[in-house]
Amino acid sequence: MSIRVNHQEIVKAALESKAVDFGAIGKLVAELGPSVSLADEPWEGFCGTMRYFIHIFIINPGNPGSTVENLGGLQGATGEIQS
Amino acid sequence: MGKSTTKSLVAGRSAQDLVRRLGHTLDIARQAVDRLAATGYADPREPANNLRPEKVIAETAFLLLCASRAGAHPEIREKIQSLAERLIPYARGERMVLGVCLEPALALDYAQAHICLARLGYPDPGFDSVLRRSVDSQARAGRERPPHRVLEQHWLEEGWDGSRSNSHSKLTAAARNSVLGRPMDLLSSSRDDVYAFTHALMYVTDCHLPPRQLPRPVSVILAEAEAALSRCLDDQDYDLGGEVLLAWPLTGRPWSAAAAFGFRVLARVEDEAGFLPSPSTKLQRLNELKGDERSNYLLATVYHTAYVMGLVCAVALEPGKAPPAEIPPGRFAAGSADKILPFLDADAHRTHWREEFDRLAAPERNALAGLLFAIALRRKASQRDFAGLRATLAVGYELGLANSPAASQAAELLERIAAAAPLLAGRRPPPPERA
Numbered sequence: 001m002s003i004r005v006n007h008q009e010i011v012k013a014a015l016e017s018k019a020v021d022f023g024a025i026g027k028l029v030a031e032l033g034p035s036v037s038l039a040d041e042p043w044e045g046f047c048g049t050m051r052y053f054i055h056i057f058i059i060n061p062g063n064p065g066s067t068v069e070n071l072g073g074l075q076g077a078t079g080e081i082q083s
Numbered sequence: 084m085g086k087s088t089t090k091s092l093v094a095g096r097s098a099q100d101l102v103r104r105l106g107h108t109l110d111i112a113r114q115a116v117d118r119l120a121a122t123g124y125a126d127p128r129e130p131a132n133n134l135r136p137e138k139v140i141a142e143t144a145f146l147l148l149c150a151s152r153a154g155a156h157p158e159i160r161e162k163i164q165s166l167a168e169r170l171i172p173y174a175r176g177e178r179m180v181l182g183v184c185l186e187p188a189l190a191l192d193y194a195q196a197h198i199c200l201a202r203l204g205y206p207d208p209g210f211d212s213v214l215r216r217s218v219d220s221q222a223r224a225g226r227e228r229p230p231h232r233v234l235e236q237h238w239l240e241e242g243w244d245g246s247r248s249n250s251h252s253k254l255t256a257a258a259r260n261s262v263l264g265r266p267m268d269l270l271s272s273s274r275d276d277v278y279a280f281t282h283a284l285m286y287v288t289d290c291h292l293p294p295r296q297l298p299r300p301v302s303v304i305l306a307e308a309e310a311a312l313s314r315c316l317d318d319q320d321y322d323l324g325g326e327v328l329l330a331w332p333l334t335g336r337p338w339s340a341a342a343a344f345g346f347r348v349l350a351r352v353e354d355e356a357g358f359l360p361s362p363s364t365k366l367q368r369l370n371e372l373k374g375d376e377r378s379n380y381l382l383a384t385v386y387h388t389a390y391v392m393g394l395v396c397a398v399a400l401e402p403g404k405a406p407p408a409e410i411p412p413g414r415f416a417a418g419s420a421d422k423i424l425p426f427l428d429a430d431a432h433r434t435h436w437r438e439e440f441d442r443l444a445a446p447e448r449n450a451l452a453g454l455l456f457a458i459a460l461r462r463k464a465s466q467r468d469f470a471g472l473r474a475t476l477a478v479g480y481e482l483g484l485a486n487s488p489a490a491s492q493a494a495e496l497l498e499r500i501a502a503a504a505p506l507l508a509g510r511r512p513p514p515p516e517r518a
Contacts, residue, residue: 004303005266007491011480014494015473020501022469028507029467029500067319071355071435075365077358077381081111081389 087333096346096405099444101396104158104353108334108393111358112143114378115386116166124383132363134383137182137193140173142314144199145398146390151203153400155304156254161405163286167205174200175210181405183217188225191239198243214243230261231279238286255296258287259274264298269310269457270464270496272325277311281326288333301334303488309341310489313457316436321349321359325391332404337402340413341448344443346399346406348436358385358391410443413450419482420452426459452482457489464493 066076119139119196147167153159173179174196182193191198194214199208216225218240220512228236237254258264261283284304287297297304308330315324317433324345331342338346353359363384363390371378400403427437440448456479476493479485 002435005201005418005488005491007488008480008486010491011476011485011494014497015477015480017498017501020497020504022473022497022500025504025507026467026499029469044476050509065505068321068356068435069359069364069366070364074356074358074360074364077364077369080381081114081358081385082107083405 093153095399096350096399096408098156098400098405100350101329101405102153102159103109104350105150105153105393105396105400106158106162107358108146108389109159109166109366110398111382111386111389112146112393113162113166113169114381115139116143116169116173116381118375118382120170124379126380126383128368129363132380132383136173136178139386140170140179141192141195141199142390143170143172143389144196145260146393148202149394149397151397152159153397157399163203167200167203170238171200171205171207175207180210183214185192187217187220187222190214190223191236191243194243195239198239204244211243215330229279231283233257234261238289242289252469258283259298259358263287263297263304266488266492267307267311269307269314270461274320276316277323277327279321280307280311281329284333285326285332285414297334300302301336305334305339306334306488309339309454310461310487312341312345312456313454313489314419314461316345316348316454317434317458317461319362319435321352322388322391325349327394328395329398331406332398332401335404338406338411340410341454343407343410344436344439344447344454345452346395347410347440349395351439352435354390358452360385360387367431375402398479406484410447412446412451413452415449416482417449419484420449420455421451422478422482423455423459423475423484426471426478427455427462428470430462453487456482456484457487460489464496469497473497 116139119134120136120143123136124132124134126312143166145172147163150159150163154163179193179197183190186193190213194210197214201207201211234254234257238256241254261502262276262280263283283393308327312324312327315327317322328342328345328349331338348360361384365382369377369381440451443451456475459475460472460479463469463475472493476485476490476497479490484490
């Protein structure tokens with residue numbers, strides 16, 4: 001596999017290619033595949049062969065779409081975790 | 084702050100600041116060991132917060148190993164020594180010994196803390212003997228592992244006993260098979276994919292071990308790291324974002340504008356919250372809890388991201404590796420950042436990175452045009468706004484921002500979508516029949 005990729009040439013070719021109604025396609029994809037989440041692990045249940053065998057050190061995946069709490073509010077708890 | 088020749092300053096961000104942050108992490112680590120190393124943490128309401136003690140123990144040991152890079156600072160050295168001695172009973176306790184014996188394929192995982200402590204100068208020949216039996220057993224490789232976990236095994240083995248069975252060359256081969264050896268999916272990957280990237284890089288570039296070549300040019304890997312960083316900043320995922328930031332000091336390359344900005348964002352967030360936060364810490368839940376329950380919940384949800392910040396600061400304390408205090412000048416035409424901002428401002432949500440961005444002077448903002456472009460591309464892709472993606476790409480191309488893997492992957496996505504469109508349109512499922 002080539003390591004050096006000419007990113008600009010790829011972009012140029014895509015921009016110069018035949019015009020497509022991307023707006024309509026986007027709408028279609030949204031209607032067809034709300035369950036085809038880009039961030040999920042579709043292969044996890046696809047054929048049951050890809051499993052996380054090593055469970056000990058997997059980081060907390062967190063809550064997709066969630067965000068950190070108000071920083072000022074968290075500041076109030078800082079003293080509790082200082083030695 | 085400009086460059087300084089005084090002893091107490093490294094180029095850019097001061098050593099004093101980095102030492103303070105690392106010291107803060109080590110203080111949190113001490114609490115984490117005292118409260119979580121014996122039995123971990125079980126959250127009755129949010130099982131995603133559950134923590135096995137092995138995880139805290141191993142990650143604390145790893146933190147100490149990285150922190151030892153900053154051992155020239157007496158306050159850091161003292162904290163490392165104190166914490167290492169506190170950790171030893173857990174690292175080599177009954178739970179770990181049994182884990183090594185009963186699950187030989189996970190022996191090195193259970194032994195990670197022991198191995199890190201031994202590398203720090205706290206050996207234990209008795210534990211080594213038990214570990215050797217497992218690592219020499221038939222079942223030693225009996226679990227399937229993703230490539231970055233294979234790398235981890237070789238890293239552990241080489242750190243434990245570098246003379247064993249070509250562990251160095253095995254590590255190099257494993258690096259080629261990992262995400263370091265091929266382009267990351269920058270638009271649709273999961274957090275775990277970025278995690279694989281950050282961890283593979285840590286295992287390959289551990290500076291205490293003999294250096295090895297990365298499977299692709301560093302510049303190529305760092306270009307992908309920048310795209311991953313843009314995702315983490317926009318998601319306010321500081322756990323992963325901090326790990327991505329390690330890519331620059333670990334590879335010994337100068338901090339790019341995006342990376343320098345990324346550290347700046349994390350530092351400010353840490354200063355405002357008192358620690359580097361993750362979404363796991365919920366204020367409402369915290370305020371419902373009292374006493375030990377509250378302290379344990381807080382530590383369990385805070386420690387990992389805090390450790391990540393400590394890792395970054397530890398590595399950045401090596402000579403010449405500190406992030407710059409100011410954003411390095413960019414190569415983009417004046418006004419480039421301002422032309423990308425409308426694509427981002429169309430979305431309502433306000434982020435920490437945007438607040439920090441608005442504080443920058445115009446030249447610094449413009450130096451981040453590439454970062455803004457990467458953020459815009461990912462947002463459009465994840466929203467399935469392919470028309471918006473094309474428009475963003477077109478503007479970026481005209482501004483000279485398209486020389487990046489994020490841009491070319493976005494272009495390839497559009498080409499795939501365009502090719503698939505006739506198939507999708509012709510294969511729509513019929514509407515459900517009315518009763």
